[in-house]
Amino acid sequence: MKLSFENLVGSKLPKLFGEFLGVSPNKISIIHTGSNDSSDFLLKAGKHKFLVKLHRSTLKASLLLTSSELKKNIKKRQEDFIPLVVVPYMPKSGRDICEESRIAWVDLSGNAKIQAQDLVIKIEGKPNLFKTAGRPANVFAAKSSRIARQLLIHPEESYTQRQLSQATGLDEGFTSRLVRRLEEDGLVVRDESGILRARDHRILLDTWREVYDFSKHDILKGHIPARSGEELLHRIIDVLNREQIEYAATGLSAAWLLTRFIGFRISTIFFPKFPNENLLQELCFRKEERGSNTWLVVPDDQSVFWGAARRDNIWCAHPVQTYLDLKGHPERAAEAAAKIREEYLA
Numbered sequence: 001m002k003l004s005f006e007n008l009v010g011s012k013l014p015k016l017f018g019e020f021l022g023v024s025p026n027k028i029s030i031i032h033t034g035s036n037d038s039s040d041f042l043l044k045a046g047k048h049k050f051l052v053k054l055h056r057s058t059l060k061a062s063l064l065l066t067s068s069e070l071k072k073n074i075k076k077r078q079e080d081f082i083p084l085v086v087v088p089y090m091p092k093s094g095r096d097i098c099e100e101s102r103i104a105w106v107d108l109s110g111n112a113k114i115q116a117q118d119l120v121i122k123i124e125g126k127p128n129l130f131k132t133a134g135r136p137a138n139v140f141a142a143k144s145s146r147i148a149r150q151l152l153i154h155p156e157e158s159y160t161q162r163q164l165s166q167a168t169g170l171d172e173g174f175t176s177r178l179v180r181r182l183e184e185d186g187l188v189v190r191d192e193s194g195i196l197r198a199r200d201h202r203i204l205l206d207t208w209r210e211v212y213d214f215s216k217h218d219i220l221k222g223h224i225p226a227r228s229g230e231e232l233l234h235r236i237i238d239v240l241n242r243e244q245i246e247y248a249a250t251g252l253s254a255a256w257l258l259t260r261f262i263g264f265r266i267s268t269i270f271f272p273k274f275p276n277e278n279l280l281q282e283l284c285f286r287k288e289e290r291g292s293n294t295w296l297v298v299p300d301d302q303s304v305f306w307g308a309a310r311r312d313n314i315w316c317a318h319p320v321q322t323y324l325d326l327k328g329h330p331e332r333a334a335e336a337a338a339k340i341r342e343e344y345l346a
Contacts, residue, residue: 005184006040009054009086012108017045020112020121043084048119050104051081057185058087058094061206065199066186067101082116088130139181140208142216142301146170147178148208151188151198152320153307158195168303205320205345214328217299220274221292222285229253229264232293236267237314239282246272248308250317250325251295255336257311258319259343262336266329268295270304270317319344 014028023046031042043050051074053066063085070083083103087094090107098105104114110126140148146168150159159167165175179196182188187207189199198204226232233253240247249257251268275283275296285294299305307318316322319340326337 005054005056005088008108013043013086013106016106016108016110016112017043020114020123021045042081048117049079049081050084051077052084052086055085055087055186056181057187057207058089058091059185059207060093060097060210061203062185062187063094063097063103064101065203067098067103070103082114082119084114089128138211139178139185139187140211143170143303144178145208145301146303147175147182148187148198148204149303149306149320151196152201152205152208153318155198155201158197160194161196164196202345205323209324209327212324212327214325217297218274220287220296221289222287222294222296223292224267224284224286224294226293229256229267229293232265233267233314236269236283236294239279240269241313243279243282245275245279246305248305248315248317248321250297250304250322251329252326252331252333252336254311254316254322255326255333255340257314257316258322259336259339261339262332264336265331266293266295268297268325268329270297270299272298272302272305274298 010030014025014030017028018025027046029044031044032040040054041052043052051070053070055063055066057063066085067083070085074081074083085098085103085105087105087107089109090098090105090111095105095113098113104116106112106114107126109129110123112121112123114121138144147164147170150164150167161175161179162172164179165172168175170178179188183190185207187199187204188196190196224232224235226235229252233249237249248254248270249268250270251266252264253267256262256264285296304317304321307320308315309318310316317325323337323340323345326333326340
């Protein structure tokens with residue numbers, strides 16, 4: 001888009017509301033709220049007043065945060081405003097979130113759902129006018145996720161953009177683009193001195209987990225003879241420690257190491273590269289998808305090893321990584337993830 005998102009909203013939203021209400025766009029006024037307000041501007045259309053937040057992201061966690069902040073702002077103002085989220089295009093998942101949160105929304109493609117007081121507007125079926133060619137940018141893809149990882153693993157730290165670039169090993173141009181997207185999505189904020197931090201670490205983690213896909217890693221599934229999950233894990237680790245192989249346990253086995261909360265059958269181990277045949281033979285590993293109890297994983301980015309620490313002489317992935325990976329595991333993975341969240345990521 002040649003115009004910035006904010007400028008595009010300023011030019012297009014009055015026209016849309018004019019069409020919705022059957023009035024001239026000149027009757028629609030937009031007033032910026034200023035930098036001290038988490039909303040972006042006020043919109044007045046006749047007797048109706050909206051407190052508006054511009055939003056590029058339509059991910060669940062990000063929309064929930066925005067909805068909550070808009071409602072808080074309205075309470076502070078003690079005026080009869082309608083909270084309104086404006087996005088380029090609202091997919092069904094985002095519409096469902098706004099419905100649950102009772103937040104009105106409009107997209108710049110011409111769709112809308114506003115229901116408040118004596119005003120009901122519902123327009124559907126308009127195509128997405130903001131599709132981009134090629135793969136859409138994803139701030140949580142492979143190397144891109146290093147920014148979020150750094151902020152989540154070190155929640156007490158603050159960074160300039162350059163410091164984030166240095167800490168993550170990403171070049172400054174790429175870091176700048178990622179940080180800008182995170183700011184646009186309401187996940188990262190920057191103070192007046194340029195210091196960056198997560199707006200809410202829980203929301204940042206939730207948003208990452210929403211799009212996280214464990215299957216993007218290279219996974220070799222198989223079976224190693226063992227009478228229990230604990231015996232299996234120690235059998236694997238004894239060999240890896242003896243051979244001085246770099247690794248980190250994750251998933252159900254790591255959750256057990258971190259919390260001792262729940263038993264497990266599957267051991268999942270990260271490796272920088274796949275073990276060779278000699279090591280697989282030493283592990284007594286037999287490739288077998290069905291009924292597999294051992295998952296050997298080469299990650300899509302080596303940053304999965306950041307923050308790994310020893311637990312009972314076993315290298316274990318950081319709780320952030322373990323929590324993410326449990327999304328791709330069976331058995332009682334949801335309970336294990338909740339326990340890690342409670343003990344380490346609250």
